[in-house]
Amino acid sequence: MKKIIVPLGPDHPLFEEPEFFILHCDGENVVDVEWQAGYNHRGIEKISETKHWDQVTFLVERICGICSNSHPVAYANAVENLLGIDIPERAKYIRTIISEMERLHSHLLWAGLAGHFLGYNTVFMWVWKYREPLLDMMEMLTGNRNNYSMIKIGGVRRDINDEQIKALRKTLDTLKTQNEMLTKVVLDDPVLQARLVNVGVLTKKDIKDYGAVGPVARASGVDIDVRRDNPYAAYSFIDWKVITRENGDVFDKAVVRLLECFESIKIIQQCLDRIENKKGEILNEVKEIPPGEGIGRHEALRGEVFHYVRSDGTSSPIRHKIRAPSYVNVPTFKKSCIGQTISDVAIILAGVDPCYCCTERVSVYDANTRKKKNVTWTEIVRKSQEKTKKLKKS
Amino acid sequence: MNIKTRALKKSLWVYHLSTGSCNNCDIEILDCLSPRFDIERFGMVLVGSPKHADVLLITGIVTKKNLERVKEVYHETPKPCFVVAVGTCACSGNMFRSGYNMAGPLKNVIPVDVFIPGCPPGPAAIISAVVKLLNKLK
Amino acid sequence: MKLNVLLKENLGNMVKKFEEPADKRIYITIDRNNLLKCAEIIFKNLDARYVIASGIHNENNFEMLYHFSFDKDGVIVSLRVYLDKEKPEVESLVSLIPGIEYIERETWEFFGIKFLNNPNLKHFLLPEDWPEGDYPVRKK
DSSP, X not given: OOOEEEEEOSOOSSSSSOOEEEEEEETTEEEEEEEEOOTTOOOHHHHHTTSOHHHHHHHHHTTOSTTXXXXXXXXXHHXXXXXXXXXXXXXXXXXXXXXXXXXXXHHHHHHHHHHHHTTOHHHXXXXXXXXXXXXXXXXXXXXXXXXXXXXXXXXESOOOOHHHHHHHHHHHHHHHHHHHHHHHHHHHOHHHHHHHTTSSOOOXXXXXXXXXXXXXXXXXXXXXXXXXXXXXXXXXGSOOOOOOOSSOSHHHHHHHXXXXXXXXHHHHHHHHHHHTTOXXXXXXXXXXXXXXXXXXXXXXXXXXXXXXXXXXXXXXXXXXXXXXXHHHHGGGHHHHTTTSBHHHHHHXXXXXXXXXOOOSEEEEEXXXXXXXXXXXXXXXXXXXXXXXXXXXHO | OOHHHHHHTTSOEEEEEESSOOSHHHHHHHHTTSTTTOGGGGTOEEOSOGGGOXXXXXXXXXXXXXXXXXXXXXXXXXXXXXXXXXXHHHHHOGGGTTSTTBOOOGGGTSOOSEEEOSSSOOHHHHHHHHHHHHHHHO | OOHHHHXXXXXXXXXXXXXXXETTEEEEEEOGGGHHHHHHIIIIISOOEEEEEEEEEOSSOEEEEEEEEETTTTEEEEEXXXXXXXXXXXXXXXXXXXXXXXXXXXXXXXXXXXXXXXXXXXXSSSOTTOOTTOOTTSOO
16 A cells, blocks of 8 residues: 655645644545644743733733634633632623624634635635724724734723724624625535535544534534633623534534624624623722632633633742643544545645644655655645535536 | 846735744735735735745744744745745744744844834735835835 | 532542632642543543643642543533652553643653653654753743
C-alpha cells in the first residue's frame, strides 16, 4: 500500500493563524492526521504573570481576534469567582449584548469562509457584506471594530445610551431578514447537501473522548452550553434555547451555527428591552484581590472558554491557565478526517471553525518513490471547489 | 524609473502572512477584499503564493517557530518587493515583546518598508497605507 | 443526590481534602498514586466531561489540577495532586482520555513535569530545538 504524507501548513493566505497538520494518505483517502501547533504560541500565560490584574483583560483580549470579548468575560468571571462578588445588573446586560454581537459576527464570518472553501464565493462576498454593519455597531458601542475593551473586573467600561440602542435595533432587524435568506439558501441547496451531509461525522463518544465543546458538540447531539448550565451575565434572566442537532456532520454544524444567529438576535433584543430608558451602575469597584483561586467560564462562539486564576494577594496573578475551545475541538480531526478524501478535508477542518491559520506550502511526500512535490493549500481548496462543480453538473 | 518599478506600480499583488498574531489584523486584511472596501479597485489581488507577490503584508510578532518561515517567504518573493508590517505586533511586538517565544519584531528579521500601527488597523488604514506606497513609487 | 455527596461517596477514603470555596466549584485533593483511579471514577462512572489540566509551580512543589465539568449541574470539579519538587512525575491519563495528550505534552515542555506512559511526549508548542532543561513557565 502506498502511503502519501501531505503536510497542511503552516501558513495560508486566507486563514488567520498558522497551524500545521500532517495528513497521511492512501491515494485520495486520509488514514491518519497529526497536529503540530505552536506557530502562534506567544506565551500569554507567562506574560499574564507579569501584568496587573486589570491589564490582563487587555492581554487576554489579544489571544484571539474573533473571541476578543470571550476571553475577557471568562477571565473576569474567574476573578469574580475568586472574589465572590456580583456585578451590577446593567453591566450584566451589556456583557450579554456584546457577547452575542460577537457570536453573530463570528458565525457569519465562518459561513463566508465555509462558502469559499466549497467554491461558493458568492456566499463569501454576501456574508461579509452583511457582517460589516455589525462591525459598525461594534465601533459605535465600544470604540473599535475589534478588540472591544468593554470588560473590566467588576463590570464593564462603557455604558450604552438610548440612541445607540435605537441604531442597534435597526441593524438587527435588517440582519434577521438577511440571515433568514441565507439559512434557506444553505439548507435547501442540493449541492451543499451532497458536499456536507455525512461528511466528517463525529459521534457522541468522540465528543466525550476529546472533550469537544460548542457548536461541534451540539451538532453531535451533546446538549451542553455554559450559558444555560452555569449561567453568568444575564443569560438566566432571558428566554432563549440551546440549538442541537443529531448527525454530527459538517452540515449539522453549519445548521447549528446559522440557527444560533437567530437565538443571538433574540437575546440581544430582549437585553435591549431591559436596559432601554433606564439608568444604573455599570461597575463594582474592586480594590484588591485576596489570595485564592477561581475558575471562570464563558460560552464563546466556538465553545466553552475556561480560565483558571490563582492569586497570592499581590497585584498580578501567580498562575493563569487559559483553555480556548479550539484546543479541544481541533484534536477531533483525528476522528472526523480519517476515511475521508483530501478534497473534503478542507471543509471538515473548517467545519470545526478552528482558530487556526493554515497552509501555503504543502509538500506531497511519496513514501515509496521518495519523490517530493509541492502542492499549495490553494490546490486543496481548488480540489474542494472542483468537487462542488462536478456535483453541480450531475 | 526602471522597467521593474514601472510594471510594479500598475497592479500590486499582495501576499498575506501571519507570524503569530491574534487574527484581528488578518481578518481586517480579508475585510479589504469584501464588497464594502473592495481593494481590487486599486488593482490589488490577494494571491496564494509569495512567488506571485509584489507586496508582503505581514502580521504578528514573529514567533521562534515562525522565524525561518518568514525568512523563507521573503526569500521566495521576487524582488523588488515591499514588506508591510500590519498592526502593532508586527511593528514593535505589542504587549508580547517580553514573552519567551518572541523572535521579532519583524524589522529585526527582514527589511520593512511600511509600518501600519494599530490594534488592529482598520481596513481603511491598510488601504491608505498601500495607496501611499503606490504614490511614493510614482 | 447532590453532587458533593455523590463524589464523597464514590471516591471514599481517597479524598484527602474536599473544598468548596465558591458555588459550583469543587476542589478535591488526592494522592498522586490514586489519580488514575479517581479520574476513572469521575470521567467514566460519573460521566463528567474532561475540560483541561493545569500545572502550577509552587515554591516547594509542583501541582497538577485536572478540571472536569458536570454539565447537568453546571459544576466544575478539579482534582488536585501535589508532585515532588526535584522529580515531578505523574501517571498519564491518555489511556482514559485520548484528548488529554496535548495538554500533557504542553505541561511537560512548560514545567518539566513528566507524564509516565504518555507515548508521545515530545515538543508541541515550542520549537523542536528548544534547549533541554529550560522550562519557560516555571518560576525563576
